[in-house]
Amino acid sequence: MKQRIRRGMKVIVVGAGLAGLTAAVKLKEMGAKVSLIEARDRVGGRVLTIRGAFALEQHAEVGGDFIDEGQQEITRLVEEQGLSLRSILRKGFAFVPNPGPGRRRRHILTGEKARDTLAHPLYPLVTAYRTADKRWDSPIAAQLARQSVAQWLDEVKADSTMRAVARSLRGFFLADPEELSLLALVDQLAGDVPGQAAMYRIEGGNDRLPLALAEHLGEDLRLNSVVRAVCQDRNSVRLTVETANGQEVSLQGAYAVLAVPATTLRSIHMQPPLPSLQARAIRSLKYGRTTKALLQFDKSFWRKKGRPRACGTDAPTGAFWDANEEQAGEVGILTLMAGGQASEDTQKIVAQRGVEGLVDALDWLGSRSATLVHSRIVTWEDDPWAQGGYAYFDPHFDPHLREWLARPHGRIVFAGEHTSVNWQGYMNGAVESGLRASEEVCAMVSG
Template sequence: MKTIIVGAGIAGLSAARHLKARGLEVLVVEASPFIGGRVRSAAVGDSLVGIGATWIHHPNGNPIAMLCDEFGLDRAKFDLSNLSAFQQLHDKTRLDEASSTLVRTIEDDFWEHFNPEGAQLGESAADLISCYFDALPHDIAHLRARALILNALETELCAPAELIGASNFVAQTQPYDGGDEIIAGGYSALVDCIATGVALRLSWPVARMSQTSSCVEVIGIDGTVETAAYVIVTVPLGVLKANTIRFEPTPPESIGFAIDKIGFGVFEKVVLQFKERWWTTQSTPNGMHFLSDTTFRYWLDISHLARCPTLVAHVAGPPAENLSSTPDMRVSDALTALHAHFDVVPPSTAAFATTWQADPWTRGGYSRLPPGVDGRLIDDLAQPFGRVVLAGEHTSRWRYGYVDGAMESGVRAAKQIIGLAAG
């Protein structure tokens, strides 16, 4: 029994590994020249930097962390909880320590009282933020805390707060804990381990697939055909929305409806390296929020990971829609944004900018639930139709948007294929 897996990201490779371990024939086909999908790393100067997913969020009990242990990959802590420690003011000055502490206290209180389970299906993250802050003083500390929370939510979930459903937070459970970690060597190190021994065909985009009662023909855009008993499709939700791959026969209406209604956001990064770490003298990993900039407003200092002075701008949701079209222009615009906040910004020594939304094989970042969209639609995406099964983070009911959700969806799809073959 041969299974073709479309997409060599974490979901596809995890499915292949599971099937291969049970002695089944597997071929993974990938449209791009790379494996890893949206968890790739890229060379920036002399460093290897994650240009897609980067962290293991909540590593304790997390299957990604356990897989790292199995492969002997080291992990390092990366504290994402102190990003408000360096808040750049409009007049190019930093908040003093007392003001920063007050803002963090307000942020902590917001999250402590944040109760999406009590929200209506049609309510948005913006509604929940307004519900909390509208009754409080409108002084600078509360306004700044509100802006930071809004910035963090929109960046993390790739969309304006008005388009992030309150149910988004209910549907994503947190079965794990332990803060945030980075894999030594980045996610590419894990991808390479998972892909070991897996049959791969790269640079082979799929145009359509036609299934009968006995097999599935997978046809590349070059016209060549591969035939298998079953197929697992792990392409991103954005690719499914774009109808890049034609299915014959058409998937059930429930799957088409889910593809249409589940949200898929934009997430881009701009990596800048410098000769010196000029932006702060603090020795701990840190980040910056620029509340007066509408595009490059969320930055991380990953110097300790890149082993040279490195800043990464995370641009998601509404700001990402306004990015320049080419990587060089994005780098130039990011440097211009820094110049607006600092008196002196030295030239960068190396740079890299992603273009995930423009990439026809990704079309964006990752999925979310808009207001009014029930998380049970994700379950519909995970149902087999004939000899075809979908996988990927967008099919993980409780961990969509997470790498561990993508990985577990691949294993789930592999088990469904085994069940279909046995039945």
């Protein structure tokens, strides 16, 4: 890449998830002297591949999992790092309603039929939203935003199937119908349908991408370092950083990129303070409760001809999908993705009955025909540096504020999946935001 920033100009990036790593590497390529600060003892943030815990050296994703067709930014970055993608879950997602205890067979709806259950009654609202160019600062968006999905379901006198499909979307939005703004659902239906485009994982594990990016930074990457304050004046930024041994050090640069979730951003002291609207946007943004369970069995009982390997469900254990169909071996790993209230429900099942309680909940799928070999469970709301899976928009979030999540503040620019308009909640959104942040710094230097 051609040098576009005065060589040696210091830029400090906070957060070594995909957003921060992407920004740091691109800024370094532009000629900047980069320091990347990360609170964890590893890179990747909410991209976390579990290795060494499963038989036959299999691995699975307990964080960011899917790369969708059309997500050009992350696809290009994967190629640039010499990595490759593997096609997965070719039949996409279906929907399985929870019939309650004691029923062995379940009716399975195709993803298209499940989508239409909500898309048809929402068509007038989706059409109106499109006429406003899907702008979040429009009166149409404001009206949609004030209503929850649950309130809309009551308004249209939704039947049990509609309500079950809507609740199953907590495996995608990480929020129940009572928590989710109707605007978020309409916005999704006005674009791509979740789980229906071709999906991919990175060959060998998604963590290979953040690890590859980190190699470009060497000693410019500092782990176990927590940013406590960011101060700026007309000429520079100064960060107060707490090191692993509890000491505070000061770092100075020309610009800073804050690539951390809003949950973490809220605890960083800013001087001068953020504009009131920006502070309000960051303060009011919610993050979804998420428990992800990886269950390895001695045989992949869910892999049957004609049956989808990924399903949304309104069951207490959430959505499920094949976690490693692209890997060799008769043993296989099944992912349970419990978003919203299902996260708490899943934790209760494990607390009361152990992991076997999750296995029993999959009896209808044939879990009793296999033996559980290994398991790993992660609850993201318990992670101090994430405090949730990813962002979602509830009825209390003012849609006019969304643009403020990504708006620069003096010499500080912001990145992270929550700042992405097109791919919020996705790994691609994180990468996209990191690219944007690097270009914004470059533009500030040039301007």
